[in-house]
Amino acid sequence: MDTNASAGPSRPRAPHPTHRPNKLRPPAPPAPPAQSKQTLPTKMLLGQGLRRTDTQRPGFGRETIFVTRKTSLGSLLGRARGLVLDEGLSHITLYALGAAIPHALLLLHALLDVLPYPAGPNGVWYEMETGSVVCTDEVNGETEDDLLGLGAVEEDMPELRDRTKSSLRIEVHVSPKDAPVVIPAQAQRKKATPRGTMEAPIRNRGHNKRRARSKAAVRAARRDAAAAANEEDAMNG
Numbered sequence: 001m002d003t004n005a006s007a008g009p010s011r012p013r014a015p016h017p018t019h020r021p022n023k024l025r026p027p028a029p030p031a032p033p034a035q036s037k038q039t040l041p042t043k044m045l046l047g048q049g050l051r052r053t054d055t056q057r058p059g060f061g062r063e064t065i066f067v068t069r070k071t072s073l074g075s076l077l078g079r080a081r082g083l084v085l086d087e088g089l090s091h092i093t094l095y096a097l098g099a100a101i102p103h104a105l106l107l108l109h110a111l112l113d114v115l116p117y118p119a120g121p122n123g124v125w126y127e128m129e130t131g132s133v134v135c136t137d138e139v140n141g142e143t144e145d146d147l148l149g150l151g152a153v154e155e156d157m158p159e160l161r162d163r164t165k166s167s168l169r170i171e172v173h174v175s176p177k178d179a180p181v182v183i184p185a186q187a188q189r190k191k192a193t194p195r196g197t198m199e200a201p202i203r204n205r206g207h208n209k210r211r212a213r214s215k216a217a218v219r220a221a222r223r224d225a226a227a228a229a230n231e232e233d234a235m236n237g
Contacts, residue, residue: 021137021161029095029169062090067096067104076103080111086176094170097133101168108170121177129169137161 057066065080083089096104108126117123138158 006087022158024136024138026097026135026165045082051136058131062087062095063091064095067100067107069100071102072107073103074111077110077114078108080107080172081114084115092172094168094172094201096168097135097163103164104168106169108172111172116126119172123176124172124174124179126173127171129171131167131169132164134162135165137163141142 059062063083065076065083067076078095080092081096083092084143094104094107112119112124115124119125139161
């Protein structure tokens with residue numbers, strides 16, 4: 001006789017708890033500083049409709065593009081190209097974390113190829129800034145093996161675990177780069193004569209010990225010359 005059949009229907013097994021971490025949303029990059037100059041010198045909108053389908057984070061404008069692996073390169077490239085050519089922005093920012101950094105670099109070089117401007121200080125140029133960001137994951141509490149067959153088991157509170165991810169921020173500029181400030185070399189000081197003319201630059205004096213050795217050598221040579229002259233006078237006299 002089957003003992004399992006006489007025992008009646010078995011209880012449904014509780015779902016096996018998963019320990020896969022729940023990745024929370026990573027922190028946003030620092031907010032961009034307030035622009036002191038206009039960012040639309042290339043082209044102004046002339047009745048063109050704007051696309052509002054792209055997602056943005058609070059505190060960041062449309063010029064900031066968050067690069068992720070889930071978004072295709074073609075979509076990101078079309079959006080970046082539209083910001084520059086259609087909306088006339090002269091500055092856009094690409095931001096990526098972790099595994100999305102290679103995706104951001106591909107987007108950067110593809111954008112340099114499709115824009116009708118020369119790459120360089122007088123056209124399209126960019127700046128890169130690397131860093132690290134602390135991300136937090138939620139790990140569900142573990143359940144003992146003896147309690148897996150029960151219907152409802154209260155799990156422990158999820159555990160928060162921190163991990164560090166690398167970050168990349170790329171600032172793309174479509175405008176001439178400001179020339180670096182060159183400080184001229186300090187001119188050598190000249191000695192003014194009573195008539196107002198300028199003499200040749202005064203040479204820097206040597207070390208004190210070197211000057212003392214030179215003076216001592218001159219005095220020794222004079223003493224030797226005087227001794228030789230006295231000896232010659234004594235022989236002639």
